[in-house]
Amino acid sequence: MSLPLSDGSDAELAVLALGGRQDAYRELLARHRESVFRxxxxxxxxxxxALDITQDTFIAAFAALGRYDRERPFAVWLKxxxxxxxxxWVRRRRVRSFFTRAAPLDDSFNISDDAVPADVQAADKAELARVTAAISRLPARLREALVLRTVDGLSQTETAQVLSVSEKTVETRLYRARTKLKALLGE
Structure with a gap:
């Protein structure tokens, strides 16, 4: 008798998925979709x-699953x-903006987000919007390090692996991101 898929490691699930097991793909998706979306x-x-980009991420990952190195953490590869x-997405958005000079879409409707953690739901929406806007104004390298480390909760080692940089570089980027973020927020 074999173990349920939920007991298997990500590497074992990847092997099963490559072997044609659709339930292995579903299990990998279930394990990682919320953290990727966040x-x-x-x-x-x-x-x-974010929903479309998350979906694109899983489509690309599953299409490239044969290139996944099972000796490395699946979550790092996926992130x-x-x-x-x-x-x-950022590059495409800049190109579209350059050519169309279109005004940004207004936020006249809100889509319910079931994946939002309870503490985020309870936070003051105005303050959350202010902080989110400030984070989005950070340079990409600083923003990525900050998001991976503080929002996604990765360790410094995992963050370094995802970004393909040294841990010292992550530490430096985090310091700079926090400094710039404090300045942007006026604290």
Whole structure:
């Protein structure tokens, strides 16, 4: 008798998924979708686009599953893909803005976000919007380090792995991000 999929490691699930087991793909998605969504939402600052980018992340990851190194953490590999998707989104957005000079979409409607943690839901919306706007104004390198470490809760080592930089670089970027964020928030 085999163990349930929920007891398997991510690497074992990847092998099963590559072997054609759709339930292994579903289990990987269930394990990681919320943390990927939180990372994407915090990185882009756009909760409406975060769902699409999260979906694109999993599509790309599952298409590239054969290249996943099972000796490394799946979550780190997946979050690196998510960050690349966020960077692509930012580039496309800049290009569209340059050519169309379109005004930003207004926030006249809110979409319910069931994946938002309870503490975030309870926070004052105005303050949350102010902090989110300030984070989105940080340079990408600083914003990514800050989001991975503080919002997504990765360790400094994991953050360094996702960003493909040294732990010292993560430490420096975090210090600079926090300093700039305090200045932007006027504290």
């Amino acid at each position: 990372l994407v939402r915090a990185t882009t600052g756009d909760p409406h686009e 690196r893909i998510a960050l690349n998707k966020c960077r692509d």
